Amino acid sequence: MSNDSPDGRDTAGRFMKQAAEKAHQLHTVSDDGMHPMAKILFGWTETKHIGAIMFWGLGVFGAGLIILDLVVNRHDYFTFANSTGFYGLYGFACFTFVVLMGWPLGNLLRRNENYYGDAGGPPADVDPDLPETPDLPSHPDYEGDE
Amino acid sequence: MSAMLAALNPGWLLIFVGVVAMFLPARRIRQSLAIGAPLVGILMLALADQNVNHLTASVLGLDLVLYRVDGLSFVFGLAFLIAALLNAIYAWHTDDRIQDGMALAYGGAAIAAAFCGDLMTLFVFWEITAVTSVFMVLGAGTRASYFASMRYLGMQILSGVLLLAGIAYVYHDTGDIGLQVFEDLAQPGAMLIFIAFGIKAAFPFLHNWLQDSYSKASVVGAVVLSAFTTKLAVYAFARMFPGQDSLIWIGAIMTCFPVFFAVIENDLRKVLAYSTNNQIGFMICAIGVGTPLAMNGAVAHAFADIMFKGLLFMSMGAVLYRTGTTKASELGGLFRSMPWTTLFCLVGALSISAMPLFSAFVTKSMILSAVAHAGLPIIWLMLMFASAGVLEHSGIKIPYFAFFGHDSGKRVKEAPFNMLLAMGMAAFISIAIGIPALIPGLGYEWLYNLLPYRQEAMTYQPFTFDHVLTQMQLLVLATFAFVLLKRFNIYPPEKRGEILDTDWAYRRVGFSMANWAGTVWGKVGPAMTSVFFKLSSRAYDRIEATFSPRGELARGGLTGAMAVWTAALLGLVLLLAFISVR
Numbered sequence: 001m002s003n004d005s006p007d008g009r010d011t012a013g014r015f016m017k018q019a020a021e022k023a024h025q026l027h028t029v030s031d032d033g034m035h036p037m038a039k040i041l042f043g044w045t046e047t048k049h050i051g052a053i054m055f056w057g058l059g060v061f062g063a064g065l066i067i068l069d070l071v072v073n074r075h076d077y078f079t080f081a082n083s084t085g086f087y088g089l090y091g092f093a094c095f096t097f098v099v100l101m102g103w104p105l106g107n108l109l110r111r112n113e114n115y116y117g118d119a120g121g122p123p124a125d126v127d128p129d130l131p132e133t134p135d136l137p138s139h140p141d142y143e144g145d146e
Numbered sequence: 147m148s149a150m151l152a153a154l155n156p157g158w159l160l161i162f163v164g165v166v167a168m169f170l171p172a173r174r175i176r177q178s179l180a181i182g183a184p185l186v187g188i189l190m191l192a193l194a195d196q197n198v199n200h201l202t203a204s205v206l207g208l209d210l211v212l213y214r215v216d217g218l219s220f221v222f223g224l225a226f227l228i229a230a231l232l233n234a235i236y237a238w239h240t241d242d243r244i245q246d247g248m249a250l251a252y253g254g255a256a257i258a259a260a261f262c263g264d265l266m267t268l269f270v271f272w273e274i275t276a277v278t279s280v281f282m283v284l285g286a287g288t289r290a291s292y293f294a295s296m297r298y299l300g301m302q303i304l305s306g307v308l309l310l311a312g313i314a315y316v317y318h319d320t321g322d323i324g325l326q327v328f329e330d331l332a333q334p335g336a337m338l339i340f341i342a343f344g345i346k347a348a349f350p351f352l353h354n355w356l357q358d359s360y361s362k363a364s365v366v367g368a369v370v371l372s373a374f375t376t377k378l379a380v381y382a383f384a385r386m387f388p389g390q391d392s393l394i395w396i397g398a399i400m401t402c403f404p405v406f407f408a409v410i411e412n413d414l415r416k417v418l419a420y421s422t423n424n425q426i427g428f429m430i431c432a433i434g435v436g437t438p439l440a441m442n443g444a445v446a447h448a449f450a451d452i453m454f455k456g457l458l459f460m461s462m463g464a465v466l467y468r469t470g471t472t473k474a475s476e477l478g479g480l481f482r483s484m485p486w487t488t489l490f491c492l493v494g495a496l497s498i499s500a501m502p503l504f505s506a507f508v509t510k511s512m513i514l515s516a517v518a519h520a521g522l523p524i525i526w527l528m529l530m531f532a533s534a535g536v537l538e539h540s541g542i543k544i545p546y547f548a549f550f551g552h553d554s555g556k557r558v559k560e561a562p563f564n565m566l567l568a569m570g571m572a573a574f575i576s577i578a579i580g581i582p583a584l585i586p587g588l589g590y591e592w593l594y595n596l597l598p599y600r601q602e603a604m605t606y607q608p609f610t611f612d613h614v615l616t617q618m619q620l621l622v623l624a625t626f627a628f629v630l631l632k633r634f635n636i637y638p639p640e641k642r643g644e645i646l647d648t649d650w651a652y653r654r655v656g657f658s659m660a661n662w663a664g665t666v667w668g669k670v671g672p673a674m675t676s677v678f679f680k681l682s683s684r685a686y687d688r689i690e691a692t693f694s695p696r697g698e699l700a701r702g703g704l705t706g707a708m709a710v711w712t713a714a715l716l717g718l719v720l721l722l723a724f725i726s727v728r
Contacts (some may be wrong), residue, residue, distance in 0.1 A: 005236035022236040029483065034555025038485035045481070045550060051436075055633055058626040065619045074612045078520035078526065080618075087530075088619035094534035095624035099631055110410065110643040114655050118294075122470040123364040124287030125240055130470045 062088060153200045155213035155261050156187030156223070160230060160254025163275070166248030176243065180234035180250050181220075187257065195252035196220065199263060208323055211263025215596035221445050222260045222381045222596045224596070226253055231574055236460055237366045238564035245285045252278035256374035262379050265339075266383070272309055273347075275375055275627040276302030282367030283359045284613055291362040301352075302375075312338030321606045334556045340387065347430060349378035350399050353423050354649030361472075368415055373452050376422060378447050380429045383685060389436025391431045398528040399432025400424065405535030407704040411645050414462050414472040414544055418455070421498065421540040424532055425451045431529065432513040435520050438599035439606065443512030445597055450505035450579060456499035457572035458544060461491035464561035464569070465548055467576040474543070474640040476523065479553030487561045488549040490569035496680040497576040499541035502617060504670045505580040508590040508608040511617070511624035517607070536626045541621075542628050547640055582609050 026036050044050070066085035076082045113119045122130075150347060163183040170176040194200060194215045201213040215223070230253035235247060276299065283295035310453055314334030317323050328336035348356045356376070362366050389391060404420035404427075411417045425447070432444035464487045466472045473539050480490040493504070500506040510533070517526045560566070583591035594603040596659035607613075631637040692698050 016475075027557075030263070030536065031555075034482045035485050035560060037678050038488075042481045042490055042550075043487050045516040050504040051629075053393075055629050056459075058622060058629055062623045062626045065622055069619070072611065072615065074616070076612070076616075077515075077521075080388065080523075087616040090527075090530060091624040092539075092627045093622035094628040095529045095538055096631065098405050098409055098535050098538055099627070101406055101636060105406055106641065107639055108648045110641065111646060113642050113644055115646075118290035118362075119285045120288045120290045122288075122466065123285070123291065123362075123468070124244075125242065125285065125366060126426060126470050127365045127467050128560075130325045136441070137422035139712065 062092075151186075151190045152195070153213065153260050154190060155201065156190045156227065157254045157256070157258025157261060157271070159183055159187055159190065160257060161251045162254075164247045164249070164251030164278075167250060168175060168243055168248075170243065172243050177234065177238055179537070180246055181231060183250060184227045184234065184253070187230070188224070191215065191220070191223055191227065191643065195512040202263075202475075206532040208266055209264065210267050211324070213261050213295070214263035214268055217596075217600070218384060218441075218445065219260045219381065221449050221598070222377065222595050223257050225377070225449045226257045226260065226262035226374060228575070229253065229452050229456055230257075231457060232460075232568045233366070233373070234371045234573070235564055236369055236463070236568035239562045240364075240366055243287060244281055245364065245366060248278045248281035249366070252282070252375060256378045259378055263325055263535035265309075265316065265325060268325070269309050270312055271305065271341075272378075273303070273306040273502060275378060276306055279371060279375060282371050283363045285364035285367045286362055287364070288362070291364075294358050294362040297649075298355050300347060301355040304408070305342045308338050308345070311647075312340075312342060325385055327388060329390075331390070332393065343379050343382045343387070346375055347426055348400075348423055349396055349430075350375055350403060351648050353404075354647050357419040357647065358420060358606075358649055359417050359418040360422075360459075361413050366469045369456060369459045369463050372418070372422065372455050376426050377448050377452055379431070380426060380444065382435050383430060384441060384444055388433055388441060390434055390689055393430050393434030394522065394525055395434075396530075397427045397429070397434055398525045400427025400430060401532030402427075402535070403526050405532060405539065408535070408539035408543070408649060409644060412473050412475050412640050412642055413473055414530070414548060415459070415466070416645075417474075417539050417544060418458055418462060419538060420457075422455060424536055425455065425498070427532065428510060428529065429514050431514070431525065432516060435516050435522075437516055437520065439512055439519065440516035442594075442597040442599050442606070443509060443516055443602045446509040446593055447506065447513060449596075450497070450509045450576070452586055453572050453575045453579075454494045454505060457490060457494035457569055457576060458498065458540065459492060459574065460565065460569045461487050462544070462548070464565050467565070468558040468561060469556050471547075473642065474547035475642050477548045477554050477556070478551040479549070480556060480558070481549040482553075482559050484560050486566050487569065488545065489568070490573045491545050491549065493573040493576055494544045495541045497580065499537040499621060500617060501541075501575070501621060502609070502614050503581050505576045507617060508580055508593070511608050511613055530620070534620060535623060537624050538628070542625065592593075609699060649725060 047053075064086050069084045069088075074082055076100050080086065148310065151483050159228075160183050167176045167179050170179070196215050196217065199211050199214050203212060205209045216500050230250065232251075233249055233253065234246075240246075252275055255271045259268055259275065262271065279302070280295050280299045283291050283298055285291075311334065312335045313323060315333070316326075319333065319335060328339065331337050331340060342640040345352050345355075360371055363371055367422060383390075401424050408417045408420040408424070411420065427448050429444040430453075432447070462472050464484065465477065469480070471477065497504040498507055500510045514526065514529055514533075517529060544635035555679065561569075561701040577695065578588075578701065579590055579593045581589045583589035590608060591604070594600075594606070597603040628637070690697065694700070699711065
């Protein structure tokens with residue numbers, strides 16, 4: 001066997017080269033700005049009907065957990081917590097209440113972004129390559145300014 | 147050598163190295179020191195015997211205990227040291243001498259405070275944390291951060307002053323400045339110390355320094371801030387106010403109210419600050435319950451929180467670093483360009499939501515069990531409510547609006563490797579302490595082994611079928627609620643804006659009143675001065691016109707009027723003297 005086979009042709013060499021290429025691909029961002037790891041880890045979030053799948057999947061899973069509660073005899077410290085599906089229904093109710101309270105509270109408490117007169121740009125230690133953010137006022141008013 | 151290492155407070159080492167690092171222009175040497183110091187500190191802590199006064203001093207008749215380790219302080223000290231290490235790794239890409247040095251000294255001060263054995267030493271390091279931490283906010287370099295840092299410093303110093311006043315009372319009453327358990331809040335000393343701790347723990351109505359400063363701090367600064375100050379206050383409460391009934395309600399309220407603010411807040415670092423309030427509420431409530439199970443829960447949850455909250459702040463820091471914003475309304479879809487950051491953020495989100503196999507599941511369940519065992523159904527329901535709330539803002543909102551949801555179109559680079567490494571380490575710890583002890587002594591048992599009431603901790607079983615089932619019910623159904631609300635478009639949209647909170651009282655009303663007082667003084671002051679001058683000059687003129695050599699009396703009709711007047715006045719004085727002596 002000759003030693004002067006072209007690069008990437010002999011078995012070990014090809015393996016190394018392929019591995020290196022693969023590793024390189026794994027952090028080469030594609031033209032659309034998609035990180036290759038993003039496809040592997042979270043590509044599934046962009047599949048079709050993912051919203052419906054999540055909705056029905058979680059619904060069925062949640063219902064299953066409550067049905068499981070019928071079968072299992074739990075021993076909670078409080079009697080009310082022993083009732084079937086208490087945790088699930090309480091969690092659902094609390095979550096919904098908190099989120100829906102966001103509507104009136106938002107209307108009540110939200111003010112202009114510069115309400116205190118201190119709206120401004122990002123801190124000094126952000127990425128130096130960061131392009132200037134155009135949507136920020138170039139000369140914001142600060143509290144204490146005349 | 148090892149004896150010397152074991153006798154030195156590791157916090158002092160960090161403060162010393164931090165101060166030295168501030169003057170080191172060689173960036174990599176400085177940063178290596180910042181990473182090396184916590185590592186040596188962990189070694190020092192491992193070598194130190196527990197329940198022994200390693201270093202004492204007597205100053206001005208006060209007996210100071212400068213280094214003492216016990217079951218309670220060990221966990222906090224260890225968590226602070228790990229946090230200091232992660233922070234130093236997270237800051238590797240920066241080149242900021244003051245921030246590097248002050249971050250290390252800040253961590254060191256918190257560690258030194260946790261390992262001291264008397265109130266006076268606690269006060270000294272309490273103040274050093276205030277002064278060093280303000281540089282984390284100032285480091286952002288914006289004018290908004292400058293104003294925020296001054297407000298922050300004001301609150302922190304106020305806490306220190308109250309603490310000192312409380313110590314003075316306690317010393318006056320008992321002649322003892324050792325760390326002690328205060329049972330009666332009616333004593334002014336105990337009350338002052340309670341409020342001083344309450345400010346740093348961000349009690350309701352005293353909490354806004356946290357949202358104000360953390361959201362305006364530098365990228366690295368917010369991560370550093372998230373670890374120390376509030377958790378040092380939790381330690382101080384656990385040390386001096388265990389079983390204090392009022393803490394139960396304060397803690398429970400602390401878990402609930404931030405949930406509502408976090409839902410409508412647009413700045414995700416502010417959301418995390420509210421989430422900090424919420425998590426500290428769990429710890430404070432448990433300290434109020436005060437049973438061994440509750441205390442274990444509080445301490446374990448503090449340890450877990452330092453890791454996962456640090457992790458969440460790191461992930462938001464990475465987003466801020468690459469995109470220049472953490473506003474939910476401007477983010478979304480970042481998983482495409484920052485998948486590793488997304489993954490670590492999700493680990494943090496699952497940890498804080500107390501998902502089985504993640505850290506808060508094994509720590510928060512202790513607190514909930516302790517509250518149930520204490521027979522406090524309303525408090526228990528409040529904590530359960532807050533658990534659903536924390537899932538909403540930290541478990542779902544943060545990762546969803548930053549990394550998924552509506553695609554903002556931002557295509558940025560993945561976070562720098564050092565940031566990913568620090569996040570990876572925090573994520574590893576968050577998972578490692580949350581999994582079952584497949585190998586005895588590891589998994590959650592590793593953390594339980596460190597807790598102050600070790601035996602009680604080792605008998606507690608977090609992974610019972612009931613626990614897992616009920617927690618899964620809560621999380622799955624609450625997540626289902628999110629999907630449902632999103633699907634039917636009734637989830638409130640993220641809008642830009644400033645959310646009013648109790649800081650409105652001093653940032654708006656107080657500031658306006660101070661401004662008004664200034665304006666009024668600016669006008670009234672000169673007016674008062676001119677009136678005074680007018681009156682005094684008129685009086686002078688009158689006196690001069692009467693008594694001067696050219697005055698009325700000098701040239702009056704009667705010759706020698708001065709002599710007559712003098713005689714009359716002398717007579718009057720004599721008469722007065724006569725009356726008063728008689």
